[in-house]
Amino acid sequence: MTSVQWDDARVQSLVTQFVEIDLAQYDAIYVIDNAKYSRLYKKMERIRAELKEMPGDQRRALLPLLSHSNVQVRLATARSLLALYPDLARNALESIRESGIEPQNGEAATAIRRLDEGSYIPK
Numbered sequence: 530m531t532s533v534q535w536d537d538a539r540v541q542s543l544v545t546q547f548v549e550i551d552l553a554q555y556d557a558i559y560v561i562d563n564a565k566y567s568r569l570y571k572k573m574e575r576i577r578a579e580l581k582e583m584p585g586d587q588r589r590a591l592l593p594l595l596s597h598s599n600v601q602v603r604l605a606t607a608r609s610l611l612a613l614y615p616d617l618a619r620n621a622l623e624s625i626r627e628s629g630i631e632p633q634n635g636e637a638a639t640a641i642r643r644l645d646e647g648s649y650i651p652k
Contacts (some may be wrong), residue, residue, distance in 0.1 A: 540587045543576050547591065547609075548602055550576070555601035558632065577609050588613055595621045600633045608640065611651035618651075619644070 550573045557566040580587040594606040595617060607621035625637035643649035 536583065536587075540580065540583065540590045543580055543587075544590050544594070547573060547576050547605070548594065548597070551602040551605045552599060554605075555599055558601070573605060586613065592617070600625060600628065600630045604633045604636060607637070608651075611644070615651070 550569050554566050554569045554573075557563075557569065577588065580590065588609055591606050591609050592614065594602055595610070597603050597606065603621055604625055607618040607625070610618040619641065622637040622641050626634050626641060628634055640649065644651075
């Protein structure tokens with residue numbers, strides 16, 4: 530297996546883990562398990578960082594997740610892609626804000642407000 534094939538397999542594994550974590554976060558939100566949510570968030574951050582450090586910033590592999598059926602997956606993906614695809618990510622955040630699905634709509638609204646104020650600069 531070449532390094533490119535290995536990298537592709539690793540990227541796909543990380544994307545799969547990203548989705549699994551977001552789905553688990555979704556469940557944790559609705560049973561109000563903040564400790565679990567926080568642990569999962571730290572895992573997601575590590576995955577996001579690893580994708581970013583890969584050649585070509587492989588966070589781009591998350592792009593199809595902007596249309597995922599789960600709102601938590603879409604929210605995490607939009608946040609992850611703001612630096613790479615600001616228009617697409619913002620559109621996803623606006624859609625989540627308008628969805629009325631709580632608490633993700635509030636988180637999306639806060640992210641948009643912080644972007645507009647300049648207090649949040651995606652990296």
